Amino acid sequence: MPGLLRIGYKLLVNDRGKFAALIVGITFAVFLMIMMTSMFSGILRRSAATVTNVGATIWVMDPAVNNVLSTIPLPDYILDAVRSIEGVKYAVPLYSGAALVKLRDGTYEPVSVIGLDDSSLFGRPELEQGHIEDIYAENGFIVVHDAEFRKLGNPTIGSEFELNDHRGVVVGIAKVATSGLFGIPTLYTTYNRAIQYIPNTRFTTSYVLIEPKAISAIEHIQSEVKRLGYDALTREQFIQRISRFYMYQTGLGTNVLLMAVISFIVGLSISGQTFYTFILENLERFGALKAIGARGSQLVLMILFQASFAAFIGYGLGIGLSTLLTRIAQLRLPSYAAMTTYGNLGLAFVMVLIIAAVSSYIGVRKVLRIEPFDIFRG
Amino acid sequence: MSEKCCASSRSTSSGAKLSAVAIRASELVKWFGEGDAKTFAIRGVSFDANFGEMLYIEGPSGSGKTTLLSMISGILRPNSGSVTVHDRDIWNLPAHQLADFRLNTIGFVFQDYHLFPRLTTVENVAIPLILKKQDWDASLKRAQHYLEIVGLGERAQLPPVKLSGGEQQRVAIARAIVSAPDILILDEPTASLDGDTGKRILEFVKSQILNEKRSILVVTHDSRIFPYADRILRMEDGKITGIVSGEAAREK
Numbered sequence: 001m002p003g004l005l006r007i008g009y010k011l012l013v014n015d016r017g018k019f020a021a022l023i024v025g026i027t028f029a030v031f032l033m034i035m036m037t038s039m040f041s042g043i044l045r046r047s048a049a050t051v052t053n054v055g056a057t058i059w060v061m062d063p064a065v066n067n068v069l070s071t072i073p074l075p076d077y078i079l080d081a082v083r084s085i086e087g088v089k090y091a092v093p094l095y096s097g098a099a100l101v102k103l104r105d106g107t108y109e110p111v112s113v114i115g116l117d118d119s120s121l122f123g124r125p126e127l128e129q130g131h132i133e134d135i136y137a138e139n140g141f142i143v144v145h146d147a148e149f150r151k152l153g154n155p156t157i158g159s160e161f162e163l164n165d166h167r168g169v170v171v172g173i174a175k176v177a178t179s180g181l182f183g184i185p186t187l188y189t190t191y192n193r194a195i196q197y198i199p200n201t202r203f204t205t206s207y208v209l210i211e212p213k214a215i216s217a218i219e220h221i222q223s224e225v226k227r228l229g230y231d232a233l234t235r236e237q238f239i240q241r242i243s244r245f246y247m248y249q250t251g252l253g254t255n256v257l258l259m260a261v262i263s264f265i266v267g268l269s270i271s272g273q274t275f276y277t278f279i280l281e282n283l284e285r286f287g288a289l290k291a292i293g294a295r296g297s298q299l300v301l302m303i304l305f306q307a308s309f310a311a312f313i314g315y316g317l318g319i320g321l322s323t324l325l326t327r328i329a330q331l332r333l334p335s336y337a338a339m340t341t342y343g344n345l346g347l348a349f350v351m352v353l354i355i356a357a358v359s360s361y362i363g364v365r366k367v368l369r370i371e372p373f374d375i376f377r378g
Numbered sequence: 379m380s381e382k383c384c385a386s387s388r389s390t391s392s393g394a395k396l397s398a399v400a401i402r403a404s405e406l407v408k409w410f411g412e413g414d415a416k417t418f419a420i421r422g423v424s425f426d427a428n429f430g431e432m433l434y435i436e437g438p439s440g441s442g443k444t445t446l447l448s449m450i451s452g453i454l455r456p457n458s459g460s461v462t463v464h465d466r467d468i469w470n471l472p473a474h475q476l477a478d479f480r481l482n483t484i485g486f487v488f489q490d491y492h493l494f495p496r497l498t499t500v501e502n503v504a505i506p507l508i509l510k511k512q513d514w515d516a517s518l519k520r521a522q523h524y525l526e527i528v529g530l531g532e533r534a535q536l537p538p539v540k541l542s543g544g545e546q547q548r549v550a551i552a553r554a555i556v557s558a559p560d561i562l563i564l565d566e567p568t569a570s571l572d573g574d575t576g577k578r579i580l581e582f583v584k585s586q587i588l589n590e591k592r593s594i595l596v597v598t599h600d601s602r603i604f605p606y607a608d609r610i611l612r613m614e615d616g617k618i619t620g621i622v623s624g625e626a627a628r629e630k
Contacts, residue, residue, distance in 0.1 A: 003508035003517060007497065014496035288492035291453055293481020294509050295474055373454045375488060377444055 008302035009309065011282065018281075021274045022310040023317065026355060029267015030318025030348050031325075033260050037344040038326060040256040042337030046181035047246050048239040050096060050114065053176040054123035056209035058218065060091075060225055060232045066245040069182070071096050073203035078230060082208050085224045087217025089210075092117035095194040096206040098184070101152070102162040109151050112186045113163075115194025122209055125188060130157050130172025135190060140171040144186040146179035166197045181337070264351050271314070272359045275307060279363035283370055291372035303363045304356075311356035315349060400561055400593035401427040403450050406459035408442075408616075419445040420456070421616040429560070430590040432583075432606060432624075435597045437613035443597045444565065446613070450595070451563050452480050463561070481509055485554030489566040491546050493538035499549050500525060500534035506557040524552040527586065544575040551579075555587055562587065562594045573602055580606040604628075 013019055045052070050068045051059065060082055062072035082091045095115030100108045116123055116135075124132055125144065134140055141163075143155050152161070159170040168187075180186060189197075195204040210232065212218050218234060225232035233241060247253030279286075286299060322340070329336045408420040419442045427433045427450075435443045448454035450461050452468050460467045468479055480486075485506075493502045504521035508514070525531050528548040530541075538546055547567065554562055564583070568576030580596075580603045588594050596607070604610060604627040612620040 003504075003511070003514045006514060007494075007501070007505065007508060010501065011494060011496050282494075284490075285492055285494055288486075288488060289505070289509070290477075291451075291480065291486055291488075292506055292509065293477050293479075293484075295477045298509065371454075373448045375492065 004298055004302055005305045008305045012278070012306045012309065015278060015281075018274055018278045019310065022271050022278075023314050025270025025274060026267055026311055026314025026352065027317040027321060028270070029263050029355065030315050030352060031321045032263030032266070033348045033351055034318060034322040034340060034344055035325070035338065036256050036259040036263060037347055038322065038338040038340045040252070041341050041344055042339035043181060043252065044243045044246060045178055045339055046337050048242045049176070049178045049180040050112075051235055051238050051242070052178050053125060054094065054114070054209065056094075056123055056207075056235065057212060058210035058221060058232050058234055059238045060208035060210060060230055061206075061238075063229075063231045065231075066249070067242045068096060069098070071206040073201050074205045074208060074230065075203050076205065078228065079205060079208050081228055082210060082221075082225065082232075085221055087213050087220050089213045090120070090122075091208050091210045092120050092122045093191055093205040094123060094207045094209050095191050095204060097194065097198050097200075099163055099198045101168065101187075103153050104160065105153065110184045111152075111163075112180060112182075112184050113194050113198060114186065114188050115191040116188060117209075118190045118192050121190075122211075125174035125176050128173045128175050132172065134171035135188065137169070137171055139167045139169045140189065140193075141168045142172040142174050142188040143170050144174050144176050144188070146176060146186065148179065148183055148185040152185050163197050164199065168197075260347075260351075264355075267314075267351070268355050268358060271310070271355050272362060275310070275359040276362050276366075278306075279303070279366050283366060284375060286367045287370040287372055287375040290370065291375050296368055299367050300364050303367060304360050307356040307360040307363065311352045311359075315352045318348065319345065398428055399426045400429045400431075400463065401450050401595075402460075402462040403446075404460045404462070406446065406449055406456045406461070408445055408449060408454065408456050418616050420449070422459070423613075423616070423618055424459075425611055425618060425621075427561075427593045427595055429593050430588065431608045432588055432594045432596065434604065434607040434610040435595065435613060436599050436601075436604070436610055437619075438599060441613040442616040443599075443613055445616075447563060447565060447595065447597050451484050451486070451561070452476050481506060482557065483560050485557070485559035485562040487547070487550045487554045487562070487564040487567060489569050491538070491550040493546060493549060493553075495537055495539050497537070498535050499530065499538055499541065502538060502549060503552045503556050505553060510557060521552070521556055524556045525549070527555075528552045528582070543570050544579065547571060547575075547579055548582075551583065551587065560592055562592060564594065564596045564598075566598055566600075567596060568598065568600045568603055576600065576603055577606075 047067060062074065065072055079091060079093055082088060097113050099111055099113050101111050102108050121132060128145055135142055143149065143152060155170045157170055161168045174188065210221060212221055222232045289299065326338045326340065404424050406420050406423045409416055409418045411417055423446060435446060437443050445454060449456045455469060461469060463483060468476065471479060500518055500521045503524055504517040507517035507520060522534055525534050528551055530545060530548055533541060533545065538549055541549065567579060571579065583594065584606045607624040607627055609624060610622040610627055611618050612622065
């Protein structure tokens with residue numbers, strides 16, 4: 001480390017009270033920012049759980065659909081029309097709906113039911129227990145072992161329940177990539193059983209899932225589906241549409257953004273104020289350094305280093321703290337939705353850079369303005 | 379141990395051959411404020427300070443001593459006049475060269491010392507070397523040597539706040555001379571010290587720090603230390619009102 005930065009480091013770190021206040025301020029700000037944005041990311045991820053878990057490349061839906069739950073059934077001819085589009089390898093129907101199950105203890109529990117295409121079982125989950133063919137067995141259902149699993153009384157293979165006066169039997173336990181957002185368990189069954197057991201509207205297909213022959217065919221398929229008056233979205237596009245819905249149409253995004261901004265302002269205020277006090281206390285000495293012969297650029301470098309050093313330490317501690325608390329929360333609360341992404345870390349990093357830049361700017365401005373002559377005059 | 383061992387190996391920042399005159403101040407004028415608030419601090423001051431000389435500038439408060447000192451050390455720009463060091467008018471230098479001039483040619487001992495309380499004593503002394511981008515370990519080694527010169531070798535690792543006023547003064551002197559400047563400037567060196575300590579400090583400066591390649595300027599109004607001066611410039615109301623030899627001051 002160059003000597004000048006070493007001096008800056010010692011001036012900062014040896015002033016333990018202020019250094020601690022700076023670190024606490026930045027750590028707290030980073031912690032809050034990451035917690036807020038992680039929760040938001042977790043919620044968004046869960047809101048698109050069905051899309052992620054089913055894993056189809058293209059989803060055909062009514063243009064008005066903006067999240068997985070609010071499905072608008074597609075007319076039956078759409079499936080055939082889609083199958084006839086050039087570039088489609090295969091297309092299958094998917095049922096997605098909700099129902100109430102009556103458990104053996106007499107209680108009712110709302111569930112989400114996914115009905116897979118009977119012939120291909122396209123979008124089937126990976127099983128922890130049981131065999132996927134057993135889904136064809138009489139009244140066969142597969143229960144997803146996610147955070148809501150226990151709400152069905154921790155069922156095992158062979159457990160029974162009632163669904164709209166129909167008997168249901170658990171024939172497999174599945175694991176999935178992500179749990180759902182709405183705190184209800186998920187059951188998989190065949191498409192035909194789903195529409196048979198659950199009261200439906202005139203049309204029953206929630207989505208048509210497409211596997212294209214090649215990636216290059218996607219654009220053509222999308223335009224052909226568009227001509228039919230429907231949307232064909234890739235998995236990523238559908239997840240993005242769902243995210244946009246929750247972000248902009250539910251108030252969730254605005255509220256989380258506000259919380260992130262508040263935490264940023266808190267962090268900026270604490271660290272900016274502390275750093276400014278630190279600079280003020282050392283102002284005469286910075287003036288003495290100028291008098292001795294320090295160039296303005298050297299002092300700017302020293303202050304930038306001090307602010308950045310404190311910011312990065314606070315950033316690291318903030319990440320550590322938020323990760324620790326998220327982990328603890330996830331162990332205690334399986335439905336806790338927070339998920340830290342590189343995007344969250346990047347956003348917090350940018351915020352920290354802004355905190356460091358503003359704090360430095362305040363300090364640099366003050367230090368560059370001090371006249372060595374004032375030091376002589378006392 | 380003497381400081382002369384290190385000073386003998388140094389050269390001037392410009393590499394120029396040292397002349398007998400260390401500083402030449404010509405017709406310096408400085409005022410503050412404008413219009414009705416315009417106040418003259420220095421009114422056409424000229425003088426020379428020579429190498430090997432300890433020159434005092436004395437006078438009552440508000441006479442312009444500190445302003446004059448600031449102008450000749452490259453800190454405060456005069457409204458007119460020139461300050462020549464090593465045949466260069468320092469006020470014609472661009473800002474970064476002026477900073478380099480102060481770093482390489484001038485050593486400051488501030489009235490309040492301005493030591494960094496969060497650094498050790500030896501790190502405080504090493505600051506001018508570090509500003510010159512010298513290696514950290516080498517800077518500390520050299521600073522330790524200068525601390526030994528001022529008799530504080532064993533206090534090197536203490537923070538300055540643990541030292542007495544006289545010791546802090548000596549640390550400030552060590553910091554001022556560590557980069558072997560040609561000109562040493564002491565601003566009210568005895569202001570915060572008792573009479574005996576003040577005399578000892580000046581005695582030390584005269585015997586150990588002053589040499590034929592260095593000029594020392596002292597701003598003071600403490601008449602107890604006048605006997606250590608080679609010459610005394612007396613200032614009043616922004617003008618030099620008299621020059622007294624050290625000998626005369628001692629006799630007086």
